[in-house]
Amino acid sequence: MKSANTRAMVALVIGAVLTLAAFIGTFFWAAVPDYGTVSQPKYSFSARHPEAIDERLAHDYIGNRVGYEVEVVTDEGTVTGTLVAAEPKEGSGDGADAVMLATVATASGEQTIEVTKDDEVTAQIYNYGKPDWGQKIFYFHVPIAEISFIVFAVAAYFSVRFIMTRKREYDTKSRIAMELTMTFVALTMATGILWTKAAWGVWWQWEPRLTTYFIMTLLVVAYFVLRNSVEDEERRALYAAAFSILAFIDAPISFFITRLIPSTHPVIESGGLQPPMLITFIIAQIGMLFVGYAIYRLRMGEMELRDRIERAKTELEG
Amino acid sequence: MASASGRQFRAILRKDIVMELRTKEMLMSMGLYALLTMVVYFVALSQAGSEFDPRTIAAGLLWLAFIFTSLLGLNRSLVHEKDQGCLEALLLSPVDRPVIFFAKVVGNLTFLLIVEALTIPVFAFLFLQGHALESGAFSLVPLVMVAGSIGISGIGTLLATMSVNTSGKDFVLAMLFIPLVYPLLLGAVTATNAAIVGGPDAMMVFWQGMAWVAGYDVVMLLASYGLYEFIVGA
Amino acid sequence: MKETGHTDTALEVRDLTRAFGVRKALDGVSFDLPRRAFLSVFGPNGAGKTTLIKVLTTLLNPTSGTARVLGLDVVDDAVEMRQRIGLISHNPLLYPDLTAEENLLFFAEMYGIDRPAGRVNELLEAVELDHRRLDLTRTFSRGMLQRLSIARALLHRPEVLFLDEPYSGLDPHAMDILDGLIAQVRNDHTFVMISHDLDKGLELCSHALILARGKVVLFEPREAIDEGAFRATYRSTVGMGVS
Structure with missing residues (x-):
């Protein structure tokens, strides 16, 4: 005992x-080399209002990272830079593929990337610049x-x-x-x-x-x-x-x-x-x-x- | 032995049906409860405005009604076994415990399905009129209903056998039952929604939901069957 | 080695213990009871009487030790044994929303009885309830319920009958009827009865057993019992003037 x-x-x-x-x-x-990967999984299906849910999803993933340096990998290539804005795309939903526009400030100026619904989008966040x-x-x-x-x-x-x-x-x-x-x-x-x-x-x-x-x-x-x-x-x-x-x-x-x-x-x-x-x-x-x-x-x-x-x-x- | 079990199975089932037809205890209470739920739904949706299409939440509302009415019925189904120690007499007879379990499950399933089959048209009559069911898949709803009810009565019979011996029967049953049937409920609502609302992927979603419900039924029926012997004898 | 049913011993209880954690409902109970004997089990509340009956009727498994009824083990041969024992409890064990006849027919099906209708008629007559056969047992008086409950217990012609305080809650007339019914089947059945009623228990029994705290205090055939000493022993187990 x-x-x-x-x-x-x-x-x-x-x-x-x-x-x-x-x-x-x-x-x-x-804390020092604060480095993390947040990945957005392939969209799950939903029979109802797919566009609304996808907008929310995309925003939760990337929208919260405004001000951070990100690496956005899409079908068209890789863009590295500071995330300036992430907006839902106007008129998305009715058959349009793109649901979000992410604006990234790269070395060569600002670039706007279309985040599409069916793509697997990976946003790598590193060198936060401020502790997370x-x-x-x-x-x-x-x-x-x-x-x-x-x-x-x-x-x-x-x-x-x-x-x-x-x-x-x-x-x-x-x-x-x-x-x-x-x-x-x-x-x-x-x-x-x-x-x-x-x-x-x-x-x-x-x-x-x-x-x-x-x-x-x-x-x-x-x-x-x-x-x-x-x-x-x-x-x-x-x-x-x-x-x-x-x-x-x-x-x-x-x-x-x-x-x-x-x-x-x-x-x-x-x-x-x-x-x-x-x-x-x-x-x-x-x-x-x-x-x-x-x-x-x-x-x-x-x-x-x-x-x-x-x-x-x-x-x-x- | 198999035929003896079959005879016992039929005897228990017949007894439950005769008693139910005589007292109408389960059917009446469940049916009226379902009707009362409809009134509450009306109040809940009364401020939604004319823009709102009740079809978008019809699946959820239906299963909400099913789950709470079944809770009510499951509770009743075991109480009369306990009343005068009848369960003890049943256990004293040379019957394999799984026979009691399956007879009870089939009995409960029958009553559940009757009430649900009455609830669906009433619900459609009260809430879905004027909203054309152009998707045409509404006829698949009974399929989900049956698959979901199998799981509900399987796990519910086991849990009701426990809760009937507890203080605060109704509450304990709800507390045990609702978190445990959560997967079934989600699958059933997904499938029902796909059938009611339709859409391009509806059939794929429907069968995916159905697969979940069926899988849950198999797993939980096996688990309940395995555990019933220990529970009923305790 | 199963000598099923050919032994002269009806009950063979060896070191029977039923415990959960530190609490022992039965603690090393051993005794033998010959066939066609009538055993009365006495003891204060919580002595383990009900547990003993539940173990002997296969409703509970022993923690350790063995019990054989008619040579059949209560654990290994439970299903076979249930075919040959019956229980009459103070609870009627009948469905209130079925008629007398339906109740008996239901249990006849459970025991797999051939031509159940004939057997049910026979028993309804024996317990003098054939005129009420189509009435719900919900409407029956306590005495009628108990008679029907006896009919239920005798349906499958059990060889051993367990009685769990069958007299409790009966009026004198119902007790007489119950006495009569027991007397009818007394000679070809083995009985085990739990009772609080010392007089009744001693009057009927061929063997008596006193349980206290799960242990056998006394087990003797009726002939060997000196009534005065027996009452004193019983009272000592009950303690403090409660009888």
């Missing part, structure tokens, strides 16, 4: 130190989001074990993993909403990642609602296990089906991260994992203590 707690505390300290290191790293190291504070949250938001999926998987795994064995320890483990999922989901939501405001100018958008994540949050909340509304201990454990398995199956389906809505959420491209960013990111990720593990161990220790008290009580009763 004691050694388990010691281990948990050690993990907590390591995790905290790593996370703190990553935090400092984002400002003093990874919004981007800092990436080092926390992404690791936390990844861990939330990992602990969710752990919870589902213990739920399967519980249904097979009916041993209460697996129910406890599954529940604690679910509590962790709840914590990380809440943190991901909080950091995500802050970033959405900074990058997209709105607090919330019904966008695939956000929507999926919102559904996942509801599933985790539902898990605890279910737990709290069942009286019998074993029945509660069985129901909770069954539901967490269903939720775990549902989450990826939700994730993929949301492709039916066009997306503006950035995706990290392979090789898109420069070493300083990558290393900082990995350190933050490992740090968070340690913190997660530590919380898990501490909660388990607490549950084991509760069990001992219960056992002592029953023995005293005779």
Whole structure:
């Protein structure tokens, strides 16, 4: 018992130190060659008002980067320079391909590029000229989001074990993993909403990642609602296990089906991260994992203590 | 054994239908609830102006009505099993648990489809008149309706079996059910919308939505079938 | 090695434990009951009586230990066993929106009974409900429900009958009818009855068992029981003057 707690505390300290290191790293190291790739995926289809959605999409991607140096790659070639303006094209929609006009100040003067609906448009943003504070949250938001999926998987795994064995320890483990999922989901939501405001100018958008994540949050909340509304201990454990398995199956389906809505959420491209960013990111990720593990161990220790008290009580009763 | 299971399956289904025809509990409450939803829709759209074409949101409104009426019905369907401990008697008989599950799913599906089949014309009568359905794909809507309802009654039967044993049955069922059917709902609304509104890509979108719904049905029915035995015996 | 049904023991319970975490509903219960015996199970609330019946009727699986009914294991041979046991509970276990006849026919289908109509008629007559066969059981009195519930339990000619406080909530007349029905089938059935009523339980039983905190406090055949000592033991398990 004691050694388990010691281990948990050690993990907590390591995790905290790593996370703190990553935090400092984002400002003093990874910040310097601030470089990122934002790519616009091929447009998703929509049977209704395609033009309106595409305008919004294009604006979210490129319109927010006015004042930055960009590299716009289209079919006709590559243009590098400072983005001066990004306007929806007049009269776009009725069969017209171009939905947006991006004006870029290049060395040889201003150039206006037609951003077309069916093209894959990549806007590479580098040498921001000013620090992109919004981007800092990436080092926390992404690791936390990844861990939330990992602990969710752990919870589902213990739920399967519980249904097979009916041993209460697996129910406890599954529940604690679910509590962790709840914590990380809440943190991901909080950091995500802050970033959405900074990058997209709105607090919330019904966008695939956000929507999926919102559904996942509801599933985790539902898990605890279910737990709290069942009286019998074993029945509660069985129901909770069954539901967490269903939720775990549902989450990826939700994730993929949301492709039916066009997306503006950035995706990290392979090789898109420069070493300083990558290393900082990995350190933050490992740090968070340690913190997660530590919380898990501490909660388990607490549950084991509760069990001992219960056992002592029953023995005293005779 | 297979024929014994078939006999039990038919017996449970027949019993549920006889009881429903006698009490009309599910059909009446679901049907009237759907009608009430239409009134709320009218109020919600009352300020939209004459420019607004209700067809653009018809798919969403229809599925909204379906999802809430089905919640109501699913809740009812398990309550009478619990009433006098009948479920216990059912479990005591030499019946394989999946037989109970599939009989219940088919029963719920039947009642759901009846109510939905009545809701669609009422909805079209109240909201879609005067807006010519020139796309001509409206006849595909029942297809989405059936595919969507299979998933709803599959997962719903399992969840209702749980929620009937909880305090605050209705709320717990809604809380478990709505996030879980989100993928199905999105696929169904996409397909229904493509069928109602039409457009150049409509058929492609329609079948893509249908594929999602069908995939969800298969996955969730299998999962529910696998988990039902543990849930119903608890 | 399945000696299905050819043993003389109706119940064979070995070290039966049913636990979830630290709470044990049944804690190492062991006993043997011969065929055609009548076992009365006594014990205070929460002693594990209902859990015991649920395990023996395959509704719950034991955590450890084994239980055999008619030589059939409650876990491995559950489906086969359900064909040969019946339960009469204080809950009628009948659908209120079906008629008496429909209820019995439904359960006859579930048990795969041949020519169900004949069997149902026979039982409706036996429990004196044939004149109410077309009425919804919703309209039945408590006593009538209990009679119908007995008919339901006897449909498939079970060899072992479990009775979970069958007398609770019955008026004296209904109790007499129930007594009569039990007496009719008493000789070719094995009975296991949970009861709070010490007099009734002792009057009917051939064996008595007292459970407390999931453990067997006493298990003896009726002949060996000294009533005074038995009552004292029972009272000690109930404790503090509650009876």
